Amino acid sequence: MLAMFAALIQELRFKRADKVYTLASGRVDMCLACHKEAPGKAHARGVVGCADCHLGDPLTVEKKRAHRGMVKNPGDLRVADQTCGRPECHPGYAERVKKSLMATNRGIITTLRYYWGEIEDFHAEASVETLMKTDETSPALDYFRKLCGTCHLWLPKEKLPGFLKKKGGGCVACHLIPGKNKDKKVHSILTRKIPLENCVRCHNRSGRIGLSYQGLYEDEQYGAPIEEGEFAAEELEDGRFVARIPPDVHFKAGMVCVDCHTQNETMGDGKAYAHFEESLEITCEACHEGTGRTRKGTLLTNLKVKDGKIYWQAKLSGKELEVKRPDPVACRHPVHRRLTCESCHDQRVPQCFGCHVRRDPREKQLDKLSFKETPGLWEEFRSYMRVEVPTLGVREDKVVILVPG
């Protein structure tokens, strides 16, 4: 009698679904009974099941059972093999991305250790994933852990405080944009049209390429002009002041990072490179000479040649942009045969002279790989910063732009 009463209470409290929910493929997805969110066209609600990405059990409406084993962020590289990279969806991608430099940070780690005299092999193995699992440290690694370790794909989204919260997340570090209705709790949208801000969230330090591209310059940080007793300079999310400089012509034309940088470069081509220059494919010539192929032979499908004119279909706006061919005299003159395009066509570059760092062993700082406060506080200093005419030098018998750092 008591058991029957308990069962009755449970039945009364239990909210049954009004029907059996199915996906377009006919598979049952009971998540849809409660969840109304829609993650955008590419993963349309009712086509891709919630559990295909977020795991859990789609065959029940019992919340606890349904949510068992769920992941909030399917893009996290720790689960990407079972979610985004599952065989039915994007097979092989997770493995490629894990080998890419944005996931391993091998280039940053190795360069730092090499410059600091800790290793002699400029192509040494290194990965963030290993550093996250171990306590391996050294002066350069301690510096990396505390100051650099926020910009890699293994960083769990929303793990770090403040503006760092938005960084990381594996696949979604790039592929996620906010949902359309900002007032309501809506599902973020997954996209292949990666907006500039997703890239610049990380690519805004060191060479400051993400800033220069948009026409921003991290100046001497005086915050001038002062208006009504307050710093009135434009400010980045992380608190750095920026001044306006002429933006890149490609930015002015409405192009974003992924217009030039191919999938093989950004998501990796399956090879584990030591430095970015090895993974880089795009060349100016691929478009401006109209060849339509990267230096590794990848076809650029957005490039079209019509009646002798070259056009690029911008990836975000879809607009057809006419591509200028190189100047037949200045660019092709034999005296300039060693010049890269940028040695003439980039009039300015941010240069941080006399960059130096200091570690105070008395203080503590958050290790962004172990998420623990550990002894040693790093502070960065510079003698002076300029956005000025670049210095030129030579690499692989080509004239290139040199910068400190």
Add this chain to the structure above:
Amino acid sequence: MEKEFKRITWSFMYPHNTGKARTCKDCHQSAKTVGLGYGSLTYLGKGRFRFTPAEAPSELLEIEHGLSAVVDLSGKPLVNFRPGVRGFNGKEIRQILRVGLCLSCHRDFSDPVMRNWPPRKPCPVFKE
């Protein structure tokens, strides 16, 4: 115990601020561009130049040259470079700056002399 090391390393990069090309003078008459750092150049004749740095040696960092310099006029490196990268050597610096002396008369490639310039042909006006 205080431990420290001082090492300046220069690397190469593409600035991502592409636009209209730099002028001829911007490279061929610029001490900064060829790697000497901020300062001024004087032509001494017979292919020789003098460079007067505008920057004092960085005493605080115990460096005997300005922070914007990577090589001297002879092409001797003053800093470290990322593997595979170097500053211009003495011959390259002299060649680049030598063209700078022509630019006062032959402004750019709109000048037929510059467009069809035979490198070994002596200038009838300029006395080396």
